[in-house]
Amino acid sequence: MFPTQPLPDILVNSDDYNRVMLLAERVSVTMPYVSAYLERELGRAEVCQPWDPAGVSMGHRVMFRLDDEPLTRIGRLIYPHRDIGERGGVPILGPVGAALIGMHRNATIEWLDKGRSRTVTVLDYGW
Numbered sequence: 001m002f003p004t005q006p007l008p009d010i011l012v013n014s015d016d017y018n019r020v021m022l023l024a025e026r027v028s029v030t031m032p033y034v035s036a037y038l039e040r041e042l043g044r045a046e047v048c049q050p051w052d053p054a055g056v057s058m059g060h061r062v063m064f065r066l067d068d069e070p071l072t073r074i075g076r077l078i079y080p081h082r083d084i085g086e087r088g089g090v091p092i093l094g095p096v097g098a099a100l101i102g103m104h105r106n107a108t109i110e111w112l113d114k115g116r117s118r119t120v121t122v123l124d125y126g127w
Contacts, residue, residue, distance in 0.1 A: 004117070005110045010102030012045040013054040020058070020092060020101060023079070027093060037098050037111065045102050055102040055125075058092065062100055062125040067118055077101065096120055 012020075024038035048054050056062050056077060063074050075090035077097055090097045099109050099120045108121040 005108060005119070007044065008103060008107035008109055010041065010045045010107075011053075011055045011104070012042065012047055012102040013050045013052065013057055014047050015050040016054070016058045016101065017042055017045065017047050019079075023092065031093060034093050034095070034098055037095075038092075038101070041098065041101060055104045055107075056100045056122060057126070058101075060126050061088075062090070063123040064096075064100065065121045065123060066096070072123060 020038060021042050024035045024042070028035040058077050058079065061074060061076050063072060065072055075088045075096075077100055078089040078091055080091055080093050090100065092098060092101065095111060095113050095118070099111055100122065103109065103120075103122045103125075105122055105124060108119050110117060110119045112118070
């Protein structure tokens with residue numbers, strides 16, 4: 001059942017790659033599913049220099065849609081040490097944040113969330 005859609009290409013800058021991979025390793029015991037998901041995504045990512053344009057990056061604002069909902073959401077991809085109450089923060093250790101890293105405009109990715117197939121589509125990012 002999972003995934004039914006092909007995985008989209010992702011491009012991650014080397015700074016994000018190193019920091020998020022370290023974070024995934026650190027939470028492997030407490031959050032094994034998220035850790036494995038992030039490691040899989042980073043393992044298949046194309047990695048670029050920090051100054052080169054990449055897909056959705058840490059600290060970037062991103063406009064996205066969940067599933068087939070008509071609602072467009074805007075958030076900023078954040079590390080877990082950021083204030084969790086920060087308006088619009090999308091934690092990298094959450095299912096949506098983990099799915100967004102490295103994605104490009106108009107790309108969709110699918111993941112399994114508590115037995116339910118979910119998708120997120122990136123509409124715009126980087127501002």
